[in-house]
Amino acid sequence: MNTLPPSGQSGQNIVLTEETQAPVLEFQHVTISFEGPPVLSDVSFTVAPGETRILLGPAGVGKSVLLKLANGLLRPDSGSIRLFGEEIATMPEEQLFPLRKRIGMVFQEGALFDSLTVRDNVAYQLIQQRVADEEIDERVREALTFVGLEETFSLYPSSLSGGMRRRVAIARAFIHHPELLLYDSPTGGLDPVTSTTIIELIVKERDVHRTPSLLVTHRIQDAFTLCTHHFDKEKNAMVPLPKGTIDLGTTFLMLDEGRMLFDGSLHDLVNSSNDFVREFLE
Amino acid sequence: MAIISIEGNAKQLVLTVQEYSLFAWRAFLNLFRPPIYVVDFLLQSDIIGFGSIPICVLSGFFTGGVLALQSAATLASFGATAVTGRFVALTMFRELGPVLTGVMVSGRNASSMASELGSMVVTEQIDAMRALGVDPLRKLVTPRIFACITMLFFLTILSDFMGILGGAFVTVFMNHQNGTQYFSMAWESLRYPDVIQGLVKPLFSGYIIASIGCFYGLKTTGGTQGVGRATIQAVVWSSVFIIVADFFVTRIMLFIFS
Numbered sequence: 415m416n417t418l419p420p421s422g423q424s425g426q427n428i429v430l431t432e433e434t435q436a437p438v439l440e441f442q443h444v445t446i447s448f449e450g451p452p453v454l455s456d457v458s459f460t461v462a463p464g465e466t467r468i469l470l471g472p473a474g475v476g477k478s479v480l481l482k483l484a485n486g487l488l489r490p491d492s493g494s495i496r497l498f499g500e501e502i503a504t505m506p507e508e509q510l511f512p513l514r515k516r517i518g519m520v521f522q523e524g525a526l527f528d529s530l531t532v533r534d535n536v537a538y539q540l541i542q543q544r545v546a547d548e549e550i551d552e553r554v555r556e557a558l559t560f561v562g563l564e565e566t567f568s569l570y571p572s573s574l575s576g577g578m579r580r581r582v583a584i585a586r587a588f589i590h591h592p593e594l595l596l597y598d599s600p601t602g603g604l605d606p607v608t609s610t611t612i613i614e615l616i617v618k619e620r621d622v623h624r625t626p627s628l629l630v631t632h633r634i635q636d637a638f639t640l641c642t643h644h645f646d647k648e649k650n651a652m653v654p655l656p657k658g659t660i661d662l663g664t665t666f667l668m669l670d671e672g673r674m675l676f677d678g679s680l681h682d683l684v685n686s687s688n689d690f691v692r693e694f695l696e
Numbered sequence: 697m698a699i700i701s702i703e704g705n706a707k708q709l710v711l712t713v714q715e716y717s718l719f720a721w722r723a724f725l726n727l728f729r730p731p732i733y734v735v736d737f738l739l740q741s742d743i744i745g746f747g748s749i750p751i752c753v754l755s756g757f758f759t760g761g762v763l764a765l766q767s768a769a770t771l772a773s774f775g776a777t778a779v780t781g782r783f784v785a786l787t788m789f790r791e792l793g794p795v796l797t798g799v800m801v802s803g804r805n806a807s808s809m810a811s812e813l814g815s816m817v818v819t820e821q822i823d824a825m826r827a828l829g830v831d832p833l834r835k836l837v838t839p840r841i842f843a844c845i846t847m848l849f850f851l852t853i854l855s856d857f858m859g860i861l862g863g864a865f866v867t868v869f870m871n872h873q874n875g876t877q878y879f880s881m882a883w884e885s886l887r888y889p890d891v892i893q894g895l896v897k898p899l900f901s902g903y904i905i906a907s908i909g910c911f912y913g914l915k916t917t918g919g920t921q922g923v924g925r926a927t928i929q930a931v932v933w934s935s936v937f938i939i940v941a942d943f944f945v946t947r948i949m950l951f952i953f954s
């Protein structure tokens with residue numbers, strides 16, 4: 415597993431882009447606390463172009479907080495956060511809005527607007543940009559087809575199941591072809607079949623558009639699936655990579671007690687000597 | 697212990713006032729800066745304005761009626777029942793119309809704004825909106841303030857006239873006095889300063905209702921329980937502030953027109 419043959423076209427892309435381009439997102443010594451001890455302290459990592467980073471950690475460790483820091487929904491107490499090369503830790507809210515439009519975010523509970531239909535939810539940004547109605551309908555249908563939910567077009571979120579809501583949220587994040595994706599536990603609390611459907615969507619987005627992303631998950635098996643599968647355009651399905659190869663652009667971060675405990679590849683993760691990491695993997 | 701908690705509460709109060717002032721100021725500036733969400737404004741106007749018509753009609757009518765009832769007894773002892781119309785019209789236009797409408801609409805809409813925005817906060821819909829690059833202050837708060845000011849203005853006028861009608865009803869059918877005299881008295885007694893005073897007040901009340909409702913809604917923390925707390929705070933403080941603002945506007949108006 416150490417000397418990895420490039421896993422299809424994707425592996426090679428990564429090697430190229432990683433070395434030549436600045437990171438899309440970069441945390442440097444970020445600390446944040448609410449009342450009480452710091453939730454995150456001195457956290458540093460980067461997301462390079464084309465890279466998918468999987469953030470692991472026990473419940474309540476601050477994974478959601480970290481994602482919200484990444485697009486300025488929360489502000490750090492200290493440290494620097496660079497998004498698309500711009501420092502956002504101290505940027506005024508008004509200047510953040512244009513940057514956030516370039517990011518797609520899937521919230522832990524979906525966070526769909528329950529007063530709007532699925533169509534209006536998915537098209538939210540396009541509606542704000544006053545895109546013509548016909549074009550919106552077309553793009554929404556396209557996005558809903560991508561997540562396999564065409565039939566929900568004119569339903570309200572309250573009439574959808576949890577898994578469907580999560581997929582609508584993913585469609586909403588994908589529709590404007592973001593330059594960075596933030597997924598907060600997209601499979602949390604779902605059954606294995608629905609989880610696999612969602613992971614397949616994420617793999618598809620990763621391999622079709624190569625959008626850099628930061629993904630939070632509790633389910634270590636989802637993380638492994640992400641590493642060991644790729645999206646086959648001809649079959650239009652997620653297929654396992656040949657034995658012994660993994661997606662090189664998919665790497666891991668692990669948080670524990672507010673600190674970044676691990677930052678590296680799947681190979682390093684499974685061979686880690688850290689007790690906490692080993693315990694987490696079991 | 698008690699002293700510590702008093703100090704804590706005082707600090708909390710000062711902080712809240714400071715936060716609210718900033719919020720209110722930013723919301724006010726947004727009233728004049730694009731983008732202005734016209735569709736949201738119309739939607740809110742419908743909810744706030746048309747939805748409040750029944751309560752304004754009823755409360756206005758009966759307030760006018762009770763004014764006529766109360767005053768007739770007192771005025772009769774001076775042999776001045778003829779000025780009932782004047783009394784009702786002046787009281788409705790200057791004080792009770794604006795204040796009562798404000799308090800009624802605050803009970804109805806400050807609460808609904810606080811609970812609606814509060815639920816959006818606890819289900820992360822506000823965060824989702826920000827993440828999609830839309831400013832909740834412009835998208836949610838500004839249209840509500842606009843709509844509340846405009847609608848309260850018209851609702852107050854409606855309520856004023858319903859009050860005069862209510863007074864007329866009591867005067868004619870219960871006190872068996874001359875209706876024509878009532879209306880001509882009412883009409884003659886109203887001067888520009890009175891009308892202006894009565895129409896400036898709802899502008900302030902409308903702003904108070906929407907800004908306080910939205911402020912407490914957006915400040916919600918702590919799940920569904922927090923939404924309940926936010927709703928209570930919004931209704932209580934907006935009602936109190938409407939009456940406080942009424943006092944100051946009256947004072948200023950009397951000063952200007954004296």
Ligand SMILES: Nc1ncnc2c1ncn2[C@@H]1O[C@H](COP(=O)(O)OP(=O)(O)OP(=O)(O)O)[C@@H](O)[C@H]1O
Nearest residue numbers: 448449453471472473474475476477478479480522
């Ligand atoms: N807005 C907030 N105000 C106060 N405390 C907060 C806030 N957001 C998060 N916290 C605290 O930060 C800590 C981390 O929360 P976070 O939601 O990031 O956990 P998480 O890693 O996403 O957990 P889970 O896996 O259960 O989603 C928690 O202790 C939480 O109480």
Ligand SMILES: [Mg+2]
Nearest residue numbers: 477478522598
């Ligand atoms: Mg979380």
